[in-house]
Amino acid sequence: MNLSKSRYCRGIQCKKMLWLEKYKPEEAKIINNESALENGNLIHEVARYIFGEHINIEFNNDLNEMVYNTNATIDSYKNVVITEASFKYNNNFCSVDILVKNNNKYELYEVKGSTKVKDIYIKDISYQYYVLTSLGLDVTKCTLIHINSNYVRHGNIELDKLFIKEDITNQVIDLQDEVINNIDDINSY
Numbered sequence: 003m004n005l006s007k008s009r010y011c012r013g014i015q016c017k018k019m020l021w022l023e024k025y026k027p028e029e030a031k032i033i034n035n036e037s038a039l040e041n042g043n044l045i046h047e048v049a050r051y052i053f054g055e056h057i058n059i060e061f062n063n064d065l066n067e068m069v070y071n072t073n074a075t076i077d078s079y080k081n082v083v084i085t086e087a088s089f090k091y092n093n094n095f096c097s098v099d100i101l102v103k104n105n106n107k108y109e110l111y112e113v114k115g116s117t118k119v120k121d122i123y124i125k126d127i128s129y130q131y132y133v134l135t136s137l138g139l140d141v142t143k144c145t146l147i148h149i150n151s152n153y154v155r156h157g158n159i160e161l162d163k164l165f166i167k168e169d170i171t172n173q174v175i176d177l178q179d180e181v182i183n184n185i186d187d188i189n190s191y
Contacts, residue, residue: 004065005188007096010129011122013188021191046085046099049113049147052161053102056083065095080105091136094185098130100147108134109143111167117151124170128177132185144174 005013013020022029050056059071068088075084080103087101100111112127114120127144134141150166 004090004093004095005185007126007129010094010184010188011126014125014184015122017188017191020188024191045115045149046113048159048161049165050085050100052147052165053083053100056085056100059084059086059088059097061086065090068097076103079103089133089137091133094129094133094136096130096133098134106140108139108141109145110134110141111145111147113147113165115149117149119146119148119168119170123148124173125177125181127170128174128181129185131174132178132181142171143169144171145169 009020009023012023050058057075059068059075062068062071065088068086069090072084072087072089075082075087082103084101084103085099087098089096089098098110099113102109102111110127110130112123112130114123116123123146127146131141131144146168147165148168150164153160153164155164
């Protein structure tokens with residue numbers, strides 16, 4: 003079983019939930035709140051345009067195809083913004099909300115529909131950082147993008163005011179030993 007970033011986050015939040023999903027999927031109940039999912043998808047769609055033109059890696063049930071398309075895009079451009087860039091390292095899989103490539107340096111951006119930074123978001127980005135750096139990518143910046151609760155729209159949406167960008171690179175780097183331990187722990191059950 004691939005360890006995705008959502009499974010990783012579930013595993014560090016509630017091991018029982020991930021155990022059920024892995025060994026008794028018929029009994030595991032993963033609640034999907036359609037309204038929340040739709041709102042989250044809308045926020046992701048809007049946030050993509052913070053960086054202007056971008057290339058989106060389309061979802062495919064074949065994760066290897068998504069990884070292939072990501073690598074082909076990275077190899078084709080010196081500078082590019084990629085949304086849903088997908089990576090796999092030793093059965094650890096993640097799709098990055100927004101990946102900015104400048105020469106051979108990368109910036110990772112995670113978009114959340116929340117109005118504040120939560121601990122699990124930092125752990126989510128830390129897992130992504132682990133996967134990308136394990137593959138040899140030079141990730142120089144990790145940023146959480148979330149909703150500015152003080153933003154009031156007047157006319158057209160001003161993306162630079164609607165969203166807050168918080169650089170959490172140092173926190174992410176500090177968590178790398180924990181990420182490795184968590185992956186080992188999650189894979190042991």
